[in-house]
Amino acid sequence: MAFTTTPGADGDHITYCRVCEALCGMVATVADGKIVKVRPDRDNPHSRGHICVKGPALAEVTYDPDRVTTPLKRVGGPGEFEPVGWDEALNDIAARLSASIDRHGSQSFAMNTGNPPSMGWPSSMGNYLFSRAMDCTKLFTPSSEDITSVVLATELIFGTHGFVFPDLAQCDHLLIFGSNPLVSHGSLLIAPRFKEDLVEIAERGRVIVVDPRRSETARKFEHVSIIPAGDVWLLGAMVQTVLAEGLADMDFVERHCTGFAELKAAIDWITPELAAPRCGIDADEIRTLARDFVAAPRAAAMGRIGICRASYSTLTNYFLHLLNVLGGKFHKPGGVGWGHGGTATEAQSTGPGHARHKRHSSRVSGQASVWGTQSSLTFLEEMTTPGEGQIRTLLTVGANPVLSMPGGPRLPEGFALLDMMVSVDLYMTETSRHAHYILPATTALEREDINQFFMNHMVRPFAQYVPAVVPPTGQARGEYEILRDLAARMGRDGAFGNMTPFEMADGALQAGIEGQDGLSLAKLKANPHGVMIERGRWAFDFEKRIGHPDGKIHLWDDIAGDEVARLRAEPDPDPNMLRLINLRKLRSINSWMHNVDKLVRSDSPALLINPVDAAARGIDDGMAVKISTQWGTIEVVAEVTDEVRQGCVAYPHGWGHRGGWQGANAQPGRNLNEITPSTPDQAEQVSGMSWLEGFPVEICAA
Structure with a gap:
């Protein structure tokens, strides 16, 4: 079968999914310049024809009428925006960011990055290089809810x-x-x-x-x-x-x-x-x-x-x-170990004393940082506590902390104090509605990519490069291009250097242990379905x-x-306590795909509760119930099932939308982070990790 590599050309385009880390191969069919079908790539040697329901939904995200496709400037309260040109937006952002940093110091700037750009190589590189350009030490990511x-x-x-x-x-x-x-x-x-x-x-x-x-x-x-x-x-x-x-x-x-x-x-x-x-x-x-x-x-x-x-x-x-x-x-x-992918395998030594641990801990609570990122539970205190290093300017890239972070519903209190808040995003989310500017990003199908970022933790090492399937919708731009341009307007683009992300990737491929066997960007372009890396896992x-x-x-x-x-020193557990865990369903990925009707129409969130626990509380299947903790109360629907053991209840995160996406707003469910442990003293102190599994809750009929 013939494939085309020209973005927007009618025909079949080889690509891969960037919703999660599986990175499954896909084929997108374009007709009249628009994606009309997405199917699994049966010639991809890595995924071998597998995709889940979320991969094809990327096309619906691309053409979602609620998607932001032009730069927006806030002209009133949260959610009140009007279109603006790129030059006007970037010039104003650069000037106001620079002025605030000049007044308050480099430690007053913060970044918050998340999905979906984290699944793309140029997007991830853009985040990394911009943080370096800004000397950013206040970096917030999903890490303290994840890894x-x-x-x-x-x-x-x-x-x-x-x-x-x-x-x-x-x-x-x-x-x-x-x-x-x-x-x-x-x-x-x-x-x-x-x-x-x-x-x-x-x-x-x-x-x-x-x-x-x-x-x-x-x-x-x-x-x-x-x-x-x-x-x-x-x-x-x-x-x-x-x-x-x-x-x-x-x-x-x-x-x-x-x-x-x-x-x-x-x-x-x-x-x-x-x-x-x-x-x-x-x-x-x-x-x-x-x-x-x-x-x-x-x-x-x-x-x-x-x-x-x-x-x-x-x-x-x-x-x-x-x-x-x-x-x-x-x-x-058959055991465990590191992967080698196609790049160099030298250690990333932290040196004596675990130098990365606590390197950028909170100036307020002292809560530990790990891997250069601060605990999410310090985000609000870093914005609201006066003094040197108080966050005064913020850039979010593909992140929706109001829904995804513990204590997220309170973050707008901090946003209101900022000199400048900019969001690079696909939608006007619960978070970006508070920004001064929303800059429209491309979807995965509108940009070229390489799976470089993930090669070192593949069970079977594999490399693939894909061009964009279609050009950007409206005025959307890639995160890398947006951030490089913004850095240049601030006179801070030296960190980006003279190489493109793909030239950087090519250098890493050729310098790695597979480079001696000819692994390169050119080889990947010549093998559009991708290349299995033949050297053994333990080589x-x-x-x-x-x-x-x-x-x-x-x-x-x-x-x-x-x-x-x-x-x-931990006290004996209370046998009568209910503990909440999170659950994930196949059709859901955090919070950013709930505007796709095909995914959410059969995915209503419910609280799973064991029949014994339900009977003790007078709760029937389908009944409205309250989940309460010391941090808040939400009302949800109960599903009585022996799928969870006695003493355990389960509820999914990422619901309770109140942004600029009408389909997501119409879905049932509540934001679980309204009731999760939400202050720095409730995090694991050694790591700053959020406490989101196994915390105590009370359940009663609403």
Whole structure:
């Protein structure tokens, strides 16, 4: 079949989805200059014809009548805008940003970045280079609702931030904690056909899903039901079992690790008997899970967002790493390790004292920063607290913190104090309606791209370049172009250099371990469906990726020690307490695709509650109920189901729209962040991670 590479030309265009990390291959058909159909690319060697319902919906986002396609200037209160030309907008923004920074200092500027631009290479590079151009130290991202705790745990143990993930292709025994890959398609590991991988692992051995909810993945495989936020106790007891029963791979430990004796002494009290009532799993079953894991020759333990956002999320991920390392599963076929993709594999050492940790902590509460980003729970205090470094100017790029951040509904209090707020976005969202300017960005189908940003955590390394399918709608521009132009008008474009994002990507490809075999941008353009990287997953020396100055994996760390001491002082759980967890559905992705009717028409959010808990509160299926915490109360609809265990309730995030998108506004549901722990003292102090899984709630009939 012939394909065209000219944006907007009639015919079939090869592209790929940028809704989530799976990056599935797609073919978009254009007729009369408009996308009329999006289907899976069956010739893509990575996704092999797989896409989910969200990929084709990108075409509907592209042509959404509610989409912002011309620069808008606010002329009244929030949501009151009128069109303006690009030059007028950028000149005024540049002048007002510069004037405010001159008055209040470089620390008064902040950025908040999010989806969807984070899934694109030039967009991500634009955010990064603009933050450098502005000397921005107040960077807010979804990290503290997503990955901060696993990033910190990885830094403490390995001295680097490269993500560790399982070798699904060769694994025979997979433990899954707090992840639902049949819906998420994976995160921090890329495997478009995740379901097939899991089925094949189960046929060879076992797939065990540890979750408070009988999720879509748990239903398909072995389910171990756990008390919400009990994973820290389960994993701690599993590691203790490995140590107490002499099951650790001591040959690997002695050659590559330090801190074994300190670790063993520090956690000997976390016995399965102690952990059992705190995680809801029998002591014998805990020991069996640990023994079976170590005994399986090709085994891996993975976790994701469900264990990243509880009250001990860093320690939970720390224990998960230890289980893999001590169990002899690190950097081995079928086990876990880093990926190499097609780029260089040198360590990103943080040096002595974990230099990245707390580098830009809050000037107000002192809440920790990780990976250069501040905790979301410090956003409001940084805007409203006077003094040197108070945020006075703000740029948001594809971010909607009013819906996506804990305490988000209160952020407009801070927005009202700003000298200048600019939003680069697809829509007038609950956040961007408060901006002084909204600058229209392109959708994924309106820009060229390369999957460079994600290559290092692919189960099967793969590279692809795609041109834009159609030109930008209206006056929309790519985030990279917008931010480079704005930086130039401020005299700050030196950080962008003289290379395009694709020249940068090409340099990285050719300098990487695949470059010697000819991997380059030119090769990708000559192979539009993408190129599998043939070198094996383990074809590099992992010791070169260790970032600690001594070149060792650190099994013990003082920060981990403080967290273990905090865990030891934790009071016994209240058996009558209801704890809330988040859930995700296939048709939803955070908050930014709820204006697509095909996705939301059958995706009404509801509170899942166990029949026993419902009966005790006089709640029937379909009844309106109130969810209350010390931070607020929302009214939602209940769904009585044994899908969640007793003591657990579940509700999705990203709903409760009040922006400039009429379809989304008409949907039911409430903003979960109206009731989540929302002040800095409620975050995990060591990492700044938001507490979004397993926090206590009260439920009653409305």
